[in-house]
Structure formats: structure tokens, C-alpha cells
Amino acid sequence: MPTTPRKAALALTAASLLVLGLAACGAEDDAPAQAETPTSDKKITVYSGRSESLVKPLLEQFTQATGITVETRYGNTAAMATQLLEEGDRSPADVFLAQDAGALGAVAKQGLFATLDGSVTDKVPTAYRARSGQWVGVTARARVLVYNPDLVPEADLPASVFDLTGPAWKGKIGVAPTNASFQTFVTAIKVQHGEAKAKEFLAGLKANDPQVRDGNGPILDEVNSGKLPAGLLNHYYLGELAKEQGTTPDGLKAKLHFFPGGDSGGLVNVSGVGVLTKAAQDPDVKTFVDYLLGPDAQKYFAEQTYEYPVVAGVEGPAGVPALSSLAVPDIDLNDLDALEATIALIKESGLVP
Amino acid sequence: MVPRPVLFGTAVVAVAVALIPVAYLGVRTAEAGGERIAEELLTARVGLLALRTLGLAAVVTAGCLLLGVGSAFLVTRTDLPLRRFFGVLAALPLAVPTYIAGFAWISTVDRFEGFWPGALVLTLCSYPYVFLPVAAALTGADPAQEEVSRSLGRGAWRTFTDVTLRQIRPALTGGGLLVALYVLSDFGAASILRVDTFTRAIFIAFDLGFDRTAALVLSTVLVVLTVLLLAGESATRRRGERYARVGAGSRRPPARSRLGWARWPAVAALAGVAALALGVPAVSLAQRMAVGVSRPGSLGEIAVAAGNSLWLSLAGAALTMLLALPIGLLSARAPGALTGLLERLSYLTHALPGVVIGLSLVFFGINVAYPLYQTTWLLALGYAALFLPLAVAAVAGAAAQAPPILEEVARSLGRGPVAVLRTVTLPLTLPGIGAGAALVFLTCMKELPATLLLRPTGTDTLATELWTHTTVNAYAAAAPYAALLVLLSSVPTWLLAARSGILESEGGR
Numbered sequence: 001m002p003t004t005p006r007k008a009a010l011a012l013t014a015a016s017l018l019v020l021g022l023a024a025c026g027a028e029d030d031a032p033a034q035a036e037t038p039t040s041d042k043k044i045t046v047y048s049g050r051s052e053s054l055v056k057p058l059l060e061q062f063t064q065a066t067g068i069t070v071e072t073r074y075g076n077t078a079a080m081a082t083q084l085l086e087e088g089d090r091s092p093a094d095v096f097l098a099q100d101a102g103a104l105g106a107v108a109k110q111g112l113f114a115t116l117d118g119s120v121t122d123k124v125p126t127a128y129r130a131r132s133g134q135w136v137g138v139t140a141r142a143r144v145l146v147y148n149p150d151l152v153p154e155a156d157l158p159a160s161v162f163d164l165t166g167p168a169w170k171g172k173i174g175v176a177p178t179n180a181s182f183q184t185f186v187t188a189i190k191v192q193h194g195e196a197k198a199k200e201f202l203a204g205l206k207a208n209d210p211q212v213r214d215g216n217g218p219i220l221d222e223v224n225s226g227k228l229p230a231g232l233l234n235h236y237y238l239g240e241l242a243k244e245q246g247t248t249p250d251g252l253k254a255k256l257h258f259f260p261g262g263d264s265g266g267l268v269n270v271s272g273v274g275v276l277t278k279a280a281q282d283p284d285v286k287t288f289v290d291y292l293l294g295p296d297a298q299k300y301f302a303e304q305t306y307e308y309p310v311v312a313g314v315e316g317p318a319g320v321p322a323l324s325s326l327a328v329p330d331i332d333l334n335d336l337d338a339l340e341a342t343i344a345l346i347k348e349s350g351l352v353p
Numbered sequence: 354m355v356p357r358p359v360l361f362g363t364a365v366v367a368v369a370v371a372l373i374p375v376a377y378l379g380v381r382t383a384e385a386g387g388e389r390i391a392e393e394l395l396t397a398r399v400g401l402l403a404l405r406t407l408g409l410a411a412v413v414t415a416g417c418l419l420l421g422v423g424s425a426f427l428v429t430r431t432d433l434p435l436r437r438f439f440g441v442l443a444a445l446p447l448a449v450p451t452y453i454a455g456f457a458w459i460s461t462v463d464r465f466e467g468f469w470p471g472a473l474v475l476t477l478c479s480y481p482y483v484f485l486p487v488a489a490a491l492t493g494a495d496p497a498q499e500e501v502s503r504s505l506g507r508g509a510w511r512t513f514t515d516v517t518l519r520q521i522r523p524a525l526t527g528g529g530l531l532v533a534l535y536v537l538s539d540f541g542a543a544s545i546l547r548v549d550t551f552t553r554a555i556f557i558a559f560d561l562g563f564d565r566t567a568a569l570v571l572s573t574v575l576v577v578l579t580v581l582l583l584a585g586e587s588a589t590r591r592r593g594e595r596y597a598r599v600g601a602g603s604r605r606p607p608a609r610s611r612l613g614w615a616r617w618p619a620v621a622a623l624a625g626v627a628a629l630a631l632g633v634p635a636v637s638l639a640q641r642m643a644v645g646v647s648r649p650g651s652l653g654e655i656a657v658a659a660g661n662s663l664w665l666s667l668a669g670a671a672l673t674m675l676l677a678l679p680i681g682l683l684s685a686r687a688p689g690a691l692t693g694l695l696e697r698l699s700y701l702t703h704a705l706p707g708v709v710i711g712l713s714l715v716f717f718g719i720n721v722a723y724p725l726y727q728t729t730w731l732l733a734l735g736y737a738a739l740f741l742p743l744a745v746a747a748v749a750g751a752a753a754q755a756p757p758i759l760e761e762v763a764r765s766l767g768r769g770p771v772a773v774l775r776t777v778t779l780p781l782t783l784p785g786i787g788a789g790a791a792l793v794f795l796t797c798m799k800e801l802p803a804t805l806l807l808r809p810t811g812t813d814t815l816a817t818e819l820w821t822h823t824t825v826n827a828y829a830a831a832a833p834y835a836a837l838l839v840l841l842s843s844v845p846t847w848l849l850a851a852r853s854g855i856l857e858s859e860g861g862r
Contacts, residue, residue, distance in 0.1 A: 045810060052813075052821040053830065073810040074821060078560045079708075083806060085565070086715045092727060092810065178560045214544055215824070227463055240825055244645050343561045352557050353402060353549030 040283045043069045047084060047093040049077030049103060050271060058300050062291050068284045077103045077180055084276075085110055094279035095288060097138075099271050100180040101333040102187065104135040107274060114280030116289065123293045128270045128310045131334045137270030138292050139307035140323055142235045143185050145257040145265065146220055151229035157257045161232070161265025165204025174211040174219035174231030177351040181216070181234050181269060187342045188267045188331050195341070202349035212351060217241075224254040232265070235320055239306025249306070249319035256320065261327050268328045269336075270310065360687070363679035368698050370676060370734070371741045375576060375701055377713030382573050385566045393570040403574060406550040409472055410536040410582075416476035417532045418525065420626060421483025426513075427619050428855050429491040431612050439623045440488065440855035441847060446630040447481040448842035450799040450816070452541030453835050454478050454630075456823070457637035459545060471548035477630040478542070479535055481846075483528035485853050490524035491517070492854035496607040509610065522589070527746055530586045530700075534742070537575055537582075537704035540802055551575050552706045556802075559708055572709045579704040583697050634839070638832050645829025654813075659837055662814040665804070666797035668729050669736030673744045673793045674786065676737050681748025686757065696749070700742045710735050711806030718807075732807040736797045743796060747789020751782040788852040791845035798842050815841070 048055055052074040059070045075083065077099040084091055084107055091112070098104045107113060113134040121129050121136045128137030145164075147157065152172075158164060164173050176182050190198040211228055213219050219231035220241055235256055242249045249256075259266035273292055279285045291297055298309035306317040316322050346352055382390060393399070424443040427433050446454075454474050459465050498520065502512040518525070536550075543553040551571060558568035612619055677699075684696045702710060714735050718726035725731045759781070763773045801816045808814065813821075815838040822831035850856060 051825045052818075053825050053827055071810045074817070075805050076560070076824070079805065082559055082565060082712065083715055086712060087719050090719050090723065178557050180560075183561065212547065214547070217824070240827075244827055244829065346561065347398075352561070353398075353554045 040068075042067055042284060043071065044094045044279070044282065044284045044288055045071045045073070045092050046095045046097055046288075047073050047075075047080045047091075049075065049080040049096070049098040049100075054305050055097065057304065058297055061296065061300065062288065065296070066287055066291065068287060070288070081107055084112060088112070089277065091276060091278075093276050094282060094285050096274045096276065097271075098135075098274070100184055101135075101137070101270050101272060102180060102184045102336045104130070104272050104274050105334065105336060108132065108134040112276055113274040114277045116275060117286070120286070120289055120293065123312075124310045128333065129272075131332075135272050135274035136289070136293070137272040137310045137333075138297075139271045139301045139305070140268050140310050141181075141271065141307050142258060142320075142323075142326060142328075143181065143265055143267045143269070144233065144235045145230055145259065146223050146233055146238065146254050147230040147257055148223050148226055148228070148253055149255055150226060150253070159260060160263045161259055162201060162204075162263075164232075165201060165208055167208075169208055169230075171209045171211070172229040173205070173208065174213055174222060174228045175205065175351070176213050176215050176219060176233070177346050177349075179215055182232065183342050183346065184269050184336050185232070185264065185267050186346060187336045188329060189264045190342060190345075191331050191335050192264050192329055195345070198342075198345055199349075202345055202351065206349050206351055210351070220254060224252055226253065234269075236306040236317070239317060239319070258321060258326055262329045263327075264329050264331075266326060266328055267331060268308075268323070268326065270333060271307065360679055360683050361691075364683045364692075364695050367676040367679050368695050371699050371702060371738050373717050373734075374705060374710045374713035374738050377716050378569055378572055378576065378705075378709065381565070381569045381716075385570060389566060390570050393567050394574065399571070399574065402549065402551050402554050402571075403578065405468070405548075406537060406552075407578065409468065409475070409548060409550060410533045412472045413475045413479065413536045414529050414533045416472065417480040417483045418529055420476065420480040421528060422487050422521075422525065424480070424623060424626070425484050425488035425491055425855075427612075427623060429488050430607060430609055431619070432609050432616070433612060433619055433623075434616060435620070437856050439620075439627075440853075441850045442627045442631070443484050443488075443623065444481045444846050444850035444853070445627075445843055446478050447485075447795060447849070448839050448846045449478055449631065449634050450541055450801075450838065451475060451478045451539055452545060452801065453638075453819075453839065454634050455542040455545035457634040460641075461633055461637055466547040468548055471542050471546040473629075474542045474546060475536055475539060477626070479532045480626075480630075481849075482531045482535065483525070485849055486524035486528045487521050488855045489853040490521040491607065494520040494607060499607070526586050526589050530582065531703075531742065531746075533582050534579060534700065534704040537578060538706050538739075540706055540708070551578070555706050556708060565712070569709065569712075572705060575704050575706070576701060579701055582704075583700055587693070587697065638835055641828040642832040642836075643829075645827065645832075655818075655833060655837065658813045658815050658818045658834065659841065661812050662798055662816065662838070662841070665729060665732060665808070665812070665814060666736075666794045668733040669740070669797035670790045670794040672730070672733040673737040673740055674748075674790050677741055677744030677748050677789065678786075680741075681745045682752050684745070684749045685752030696745060699745050702738045703740070703742045705739075707735075707739060707800055707802030707804075708806065710738050711803035714738075714803075714807055727807070727809050729809060732804065732809075735803040735807045736793070736800065739800065739803060740793045740796050743792045744789045747785055747792065748782075751785020751789070784852060788849055791848045791852075795842050795845040795849075798838065 059072060063069055080096065081098065081103045084093060084096060089112070096107060108130060115133045116136055118133070121133055124136050128140060129135065145158065156168070163169070186198055186202065189201055216233035216237050219228065219233055220237045222228035223231050224241060238249045238252060238254060238256055242252050245252070273289055275285055275289065293311050295314055298311050298314040301307045302309050302315060302317045308316050308323040428436050428440040428443065433439065451474065454477065458470065458474055494517070499512055499516050502516045507515065538552055540552050540556055542548070543550045544556060551574060555568045555571045558571060559565070680696055680699050684692050714731055718731050722731065759777055760773050763777045768776065799816065801820055804814060804816060805820070808817070815834045819831050819834040819838065822834065
């Protein structure tokens with residue numbers, strides 16, 4: 001029996017060391033977390049809501065060009081934004097790279113972002129940056145209808161996204177209501193046409209028996225392979241799938257339909273960047289944001305991720321109409337941070353559990 | 354036994370550490386205010402989610418009990434051909450994460466989604482939780498009771514239901530409980546196969562505009578459901594306890610029944626289950642690798658991710674075992690109401706989704722333990738909160754196999770305490786503790802949502818790399834990570850199979 005207390009004592013020692021460790025850590029609580037000074041330490045920490053396989057090569061290019069090391073934390077945009085909100089001003093992050101204007105707006109709303117220098121934001125058209133100067137768009141991405149021409153003749157393509165609630169489209173549309181881009185699109189309807197219209201659209205969509213998916217990728221997969229006639233997603237997924245299959249976007253079965261005439265379905269959203277307050281003066285961070293809006297990075301996005309550059313003078317992605325030729329709806333991206341009401345609408349519609 | 358204050362104190366501390374996420378939930382939910390809580394909870398939607406989640410847990414648990422007990426019986430108690438091979442095969446699905454299995458199924462079968470497909474995939478992935486303990490119990494059970502039953506004129510079937518099933522009841526209910534709790538917390542299959550469970554609703558609430566309040570309020574319902582499950586299991590356990598083995602004296606292998614004509618149907622059934630649980634993911638992975646042109650990074654990157662997975666899981670398993678040790682020892686050495694309560698409390702976080710555990714430790718790390726934030730150790734703590742019950746069960750089981758009487762006898766024969774520890778206690782308990790560690794290690798390897806939130810910045814694991822590639826449709830690039838994840842996980846799984854006794858040859862024929 002005495003062996004058991006011995007073993008227990010061992011366990012106790014170990015466990016109490018752990019607890020003491022935690023307590024000690026708690027005691028250090030007040031030590032300032034932000035040791036950031038305006039001097040360059042050639043190191044920044046980026047929280048990326050954009051996928052590693054898309055962004056990592058660019059960050060490596062940046063390190064090569066500037067000698068600044070980037071510590072990157074990857075997650076999806078919602079998860080990263082949640083983590084930032086939870087961390088508050090003790091966040092180790094210097095920069096938030098996000099997939100969507102709504103997420104940037106939500107983090108900015110909590111006062112976590114610094115105001116960016118005018119010399120940086122001025123490179124980007126006002127449509128693609130925050131009015132407050134707290135975030136700036138890096139690439140633009142258009143909402144589209146992806147369709148399989150074998151199942152949807154070109155003549156039947158809808159003029160408006162609202163047509164998709166009609167009987168002709170029953171059971172034929174794939175949507176990803178949990179995806180940030182879908183939410184932003186619904187917010188756009190609300191901003192453009194009012195809440196009643198948004199509600200009516202969601203109810204119509206739900207009644208039309210849509211194929212609900214967790215992300216845009218599966219929708220495109222199914223449209224391309226002929227399992228699903230059409231779906232709502234962002235334009236660059238086609239480029240990604242083409243790359244995966246070793247072909248060009250033209251070589252895929254799936255085609256993109258850009259909604260004409262400023263229809264809500266043709267919303268152009270941005271991926272963008274915000275700088276955390278504690279890193280406001282960090283020269284390395286400024287170099288990073290400058291780099292994202294510089295020709296190398298903009299070209300990288302156009303060629304590697306098929307997104308639209310937002311800085312003048314860089315050629316857009318192949319295989320899609322030029323950004324300037326799109327008839328985009330008249331919506332201020334700054335108004336897209338009012339997500340809560342949209343989420344309530346989406347939940348109410350029954351499109352998500 | 355005298356309650357040991359030291360052991361008890363340590364166990365209390367361990368449980369307190371494991372309950373950090375529940376404390377966070379409480380704090381955050383309270384912040385939301387009564388009105389908001391009511392608004393989120395008192396809806397038909399929540400009722401429906403609860404019913405569906407419990408229904409899924411019931412169906413999957415029933416399925417796992419059927420598959421687990423069936424396979425375990427065939428492998429340990431019959432003259433099944435290739436029984437050791439099938440024994441390992443039946444344990445291996447534990448190495449397949451549900452997100453890989455779900456993905457394999459939906460890309461193989463069109464429109465394979467919803468409740469029943471989800472139940473099928475979850476059953477195929479989790480029946481080893483029942484199979485392993487039941488196989489071990491069937492191997493270790495005292496055959497004398499069955500022989501007595503047969504000699505008293507009971508038939509084979511009645512002996513099985515009246516005697517054998519009762520002997521293995523703790524293994525049955527323990528395994529079933531783990532399955533049910535797993536179903537409550539599963540994200541992979543629920544998400545990919547679109548089963549609208551609570552956990553999926555919680556993930557969606559997070560995704561929908563990072564709505565933490567709604568998600569956390571929903572999580573409290575999971576805690577309540579867990580308490581209900583635990584209470585149910587405790588009720589059956591108390592009745593079952595007196596059937597447990599008394600000691601681990603000299604073991605005698607149980608008799609094996611002859612299957613006769615039923616041999617081949619039995620082989621076909623086991624092979625069929627293995628084909629569904631292991632074959633479908635294997636074929637799907639191979640196809641993805643062959644079709645796509647995206648390539649993963651260099652072998653070096655894959656090796657680094659594998660190394661990180663191994664190291665983080667090792668740290669997770671070590672910390673989990675450390676916390677489990679006092680709780681498990683206490684429950685074996687000083688059983689009682691208070692001990693039982695402590696042990697049950699350690700189960701409480703097991704049904705919470707990884708994202709909730711992750712967020713709560715983000716909060717804890719930022720506000721209380723900042724130097725630990727985004728270090729291996731906070732992630733290890735996350736793993737410990739998630740998987741503590743797996744370890745506690747193993748420690749308690751192992752300690753029960755080393756009855757205190759053996760230690761007392763050794764002492765009375767003049768051995769010193771250290772010698773007793775070395776020659777009696779350790780040899781008897783270590784294998785069981787090792788098996789627990791292997792199980793926790795394996796589960797850490799597969800974990801994704803908490804890993805994403807808590808890992809040190811810049812540290813990729815096999816699971817996170819797999820996730821990052823699948824989110825951009827680079828399935829071919831994802832496939833090697835998936836394959837390696839399953840491959841590496843199958844090593845501890847094999848050890849678990851070996852530990853359960855199904856590989857022993859002494860039972861022979």
C-alpha cells in the first residue's frame with residue numbers, strides 16, 4: 001500500500017508543478033504584451049483567413065524580397081476573426097489577412113485595427129477599402145452563377161439572381177449558406193433592396209429545394225461533373241479547379257455566368273488586410289501592406305489565384321471578363337459589416353441548421 | 354480502502370484543470386444575459402437539434418454495440434479462420450478520422466448525406482471503441498462462470514445473454530458511452546455528410562459572422578445532454594459492477610465455439626465491414642491522388658507536418674495521462690460517491706466540440722496563462738480536456754487489474770515499497786496505462802478544430818495540412834497527408850489491438 005501514496009505523491013508533484021506553472025503564468029499577467037517598437041525587427045505575425053496553399057508562396061516571395069520573416073497562422077476567415085476578437089488587444093497578431101470585407105468590418109468595429117496610412121490606401125479605389133481607413137482591399141472577387149452547359153443551355157441563363165427562386169430552377173441550384181461570401185451577398189440584397197426582399201429571396205430559394213453545401217468547392221465539383229446544373233459562388237473557384245485538373249478554366253465543363261445590369265447576384269467583394277493597433281507603427285508591417293498592394297503581389301493574385309487585382313496597371317486574370325467591364329451592383333462594402341441581421345435571416349430561412 | 358487525501362487532492366486538481374472549458378462556457382454564457390440565452394435556446398430549432406443529435410447518438414451507439422460485440426465475439430470466442438487478422442482489421446477504423454471517411458463516402462456515392470448516411474459513417478469509424486474493450490473483456494473473462502452455466506443446462510445462447518454479456522457489461526457500457534459522447538462532439542462526418550447535429554449548428558454559428566454567443570449558448574445544451582448520458586450510463590454501471598472479475602490470478606483461455614457452416618458467412622460479414630470502413634477511404638484516397646495534378650509540398654514539408662503531429666500528440670497524450678492518473682487510481686482504489694462524481698466530471702468536456710474547447714483555451718491563455726498561449730502546452734491542455742475520459746478509463750481498468758491485495762501480500766513477504774512498486778504494481782498497470790496513452794495519442798493525431806485554434810503559430814500538422822488543401826479543392830495534394838495520417842495512426846491502433854489480447858495465440862484451437 002505504501003507504494004500507492006508514493007505513486008500518488010509523484011503524480012501530485014507533477015500535477016502541482018503544472019498548476020503552479022499555470023498560476024505563475026497568471027501572475028505575469030500584467031507584463032505588457034506589446035513590446036512592439038517602431039524599429040524594424042524583420043519579423044511580423046500574420047493571421048491569415050486565406051488558405052495556406054494560396055497565400056504561402058506569396059509570403060515566401062515577400063520574405064525573399066525584403067528579408068522580413070512572416071509567422072503565419074492559418075484558419076478560415078471566420079475562425080481567425082473569432083480568434084482575434086477573443087484575443088482582443090493582447091493578440092500576438094500584427095496583421096489580419098481576410099477573405100471578405102464583412103469580416104474585416106467586424107474586427108474593425110471592435111476597435112482592433114489601426115488606421116492605415118493614406119499613402120497606402122490611396123492606391124486602391126474607394127469602392128474597395130474602408131471609409132475609416134481601417135482596412136484595405138487586396139483583391140476583388142465577383143459573385144457568379146456557375147453552370148454546366150449540358151444541363152443549362154446558355155439561353156436559359158437568368159438575368160437576375162432573383163430568377164433562381166422561379167419554378168424553372170427547382171432542385172437545380174447549389175448554395176453554400178454558411179460561407180461568408182454567401183452571407184455578404186445576402187447582405188448586399190438587403191442593402192440594395194431592403195430586408196423584406198432579402199427575406200423573400202431566401203424563402204423562395206429554400207422553397208425551391210436547393211442543394212445546400214458547406215463550401216463553394218463542392219458546388220463547383222458537382223456542376224463540373226454534371227451532378228448539379230448550377231450554383232452560386234465566387235468567380236476564382238473555376239481557376240482553382242482548372243489548376244487542380246491541370247487545365248485552363250476554358251478547358252473545364254463548368255462555365256461562369258456574370259449577372260448583368262448591377263444585379264445583387266453580381267456583387268464584387270474583396271479580400272483585404274487590416275493592421276492590429278499595436279503594430280500601427282511597425283515599419284515591417286508597413287512594408288508588408290505595401291508589398292500586398294505592389295505589382296508583384298497583385299500579379300501573383302491575378303495569375304495564381306485568379307482574383308482581380310485592385311491596383312491600377314496590373315492585368316486581370318485570364319478567362320474572365322475584366323473587372324471594369326462588370327456591371328456591379330451599387331453597394332458600399334462598408335455597409336456589409338452588419339452581419340448579425342443577415343445571419344438571423346439566413347437562420348430563419350431554414351437553409352442552415 | 355481509506356480515502357487517500359493526497360490522491361484525492363491531486364484528482365480534484367486534475368478535474369479542475371480539465372473543466373477550464375466548462376468554466377469558460379459558464380462565464381461567457383452568463384455574460385450573454387438571460388434574455389439572449391432564452392432567445393437562442395427556447396426555439397423549436399433547438400428542440401429539433403437536440404432530438405436529432407440524441408437520435409443519432411442512439412442509432413450510432415446501437416450500431417457500434419452490434420458491430421463491436423459481434424466482431425469481438427467472433428474474433429475471441431470462435432474458430433473463425435484468420436481470426437487475428439480480423440482482430441486487427443476490426444480495430445483499424447479507429448485510425449480513420451471521420452472527416453476523411455465522410456469525404457471518401459460522399460465522393461464515392463452521390464447524394465450520400467443526411468441522418469442515415471451520417472449514422473453509417475460514424476458507426477463504421479467508432480465501433481472499435483466498443484470492439485477493443487469488449488474483445489479484451491471476452492479474452493480476460495473467467496470461463497468458469499460460463500462452464501457452470503452450461504453444466505447447469507443452459508444453452509449456448511442463454512449462457513451468452515445471461516453470463517457472458519453480464520461479464521462484459523462494464524466494457525460494453527464504457528465503450529458505448531465513449532461512442533455516444535463522440536457522436537455528440539463529432540464535427541467531421543456531421544459537417545461533410547450534412548447531418549444537422551448540435552455540433553454542426555455550433556460550428557455554423559461560429560462560421561456565420563463569428564457569432565460566439567449563439568455558439569456558446571448552444572454548447573451549454575451539449576453539456577446538459579452529456580450529463581444526461583453520464584447519468585444513464587452510471588445507472589447501468591452500478592448494477593453491472595458485481596459481475597466484474599475479482600482478480601487477475603492465473604488466466605485460462607475461454608473455450609471457443611465451433612462455427613461450422615457459419616464460418617464463411619461470418620468471414621464475409623467481417624470482411625464486408627472492413628471493406629466499408631477501410632476500403633472505401635483507401636480507394637477514394639488513391640483515386641484522388643491519381644486524378645489531380647496539384648502536388649503537396651516537398652517530402653520535407655510532409656515530414657515536418659508528420660513530425661509536428663507526432664510531437665504535439667505525444668505532448669497531448671503525456672499531459673492527459675498525467676491528469677488521468679490520480680483520477681483513475683482514485684476510482685480504482687477508493688471507489689465511492691465522491692470518487693464517482695470526480696470521475697464523471699472528467700467526462701464532461703468530452704462531448705464538447707473541439708472549437709469550443711479551442712476558444713475557451715484561447716480565452717484562458719490570453720487572460721490567465723499568457724506565456725503558455727500558442728505554445729504546445731496549451732494545445733496539450735486542449736487535448737487533455739477533450740480526451741481525458743479515454744485515459745481515465747484505461748488507468749482505472751489497469752489499476753483494477755492490480756488488486757491492492759497483491760501489493761499487501763508482497764509487503765507482508767518482506768518486500769520494500771519501492772520493490773513492490775517495481776515488481777508488482779508497475780508490471781501490472783503499465784500495459785493498461787500504455788494502452789490508454791496510445792488511444793489518446795491516436796485521437797490527438799486526428800483532432801482538427803482545437804488544433805487549428807491552439808497550435809503554435811506556423812506549426813502545421815498532418816490534419817491541418819489536410820484541411821488547408823481540401824479547402825481549396827487541392828485533393829491530390831491533400832491525399833498524401835491523409836494517407837500518412839491514417840498510416841501513422843494505425844501504429845497505436847495495432848498496439849491497442851495487441852493489448853486487447855486478440856493477438857494472443859495461447860487461446861489457439
